[in-house]
Amino acid sequence: MTTHLTLDAVHDGDALPELAVEVTATTIVLGALAARDWRPMHHDHDFAVNRNGTQDIFLNTPNQAAWFERYVTDWTGPTGRLGRMKFRMSGSVFPGDTMTMQGTVVGVGIDETGCGWADLTVSLAVDGVTKTDCSVRVALPTGPDDNPWARRGDQWRP
């Protein structure tokens, strides 16, 4: 059954279910190609090590965004609509890493147009060390008949 999270079920401090992913070279190369990112540090081990000075090829920025989106919408279901996402990478994710995503609700509210919002902090960590911090603002239905995707123009203020 598909989740359809509504705003009334979300509260400050709520934790999102943790997601752990075993990262392989395929994860990284597939992610780079899915993002149409042809830069060699995301598929060429020799280039990554000897030109970039990193330990291996590493997960690219757009694919990290896709991982964050998947993590958040796994929680909200399809009626969750992303409004804003900001992330800062402090380290890289390499083949052989287990990346763990954890999220917390840090704000819940309804804006002046009646749109319901949840603000989240999400971290992506490897071996307990945060590699990327992310903040996400996601619109949620305020009731069973509400649909954030139906908002247009001035009714959508992310």
Add this chain to the structure above:
Amino acid sequence: MNASEADTGLPADVEALIGAVQYEEVGEFPVEQGYVWTSCASVENGNPLYWDADTAARLTDGPTAPPTMLSVWFRPHHWSPGRDEQPMPLQVHFDLKQRFDLPEAVMSDNTIVFHTPVRLGDRLRTRQILRSVSGPKTTKLGSGRFWVIDVEYLNQHDELVGVESYTGFGYRREVS
């Protein structure tokens, strides 16, 4: 160093680019289903909005692309007929690397604001705007400069579909 550079710490030609619209261009291909599925598969995203036509029809009036795929639609093909040079996405970033003679670069911060949903068949238009360039900085990667570049995305109806802000660090590795 001229007067402008003394005031801002930036060469005048770089200072002149801050806030200017550059590289306004239309994507090389329309938003398409295959790439949506490839992206979803790469992160095991089972959101029925992208896999189930009935859900898409009910919630979004038809199929859309995942919001975080914004940048995918303006990344050029790695090769196309008649092209002599490989075009660079986010060309302003590469221009700055060249301008400051910084051979390496990484992206640190990325902010994306999502507006009108991107739909299959859309042909997105993008434009790049340099927002800031720092003075010289040294990090564990090397010595260089940080810069912030906005990329605005519009659809064929001139509706804003999103804005991405990238913080890049161009650098030269320290020789030990």
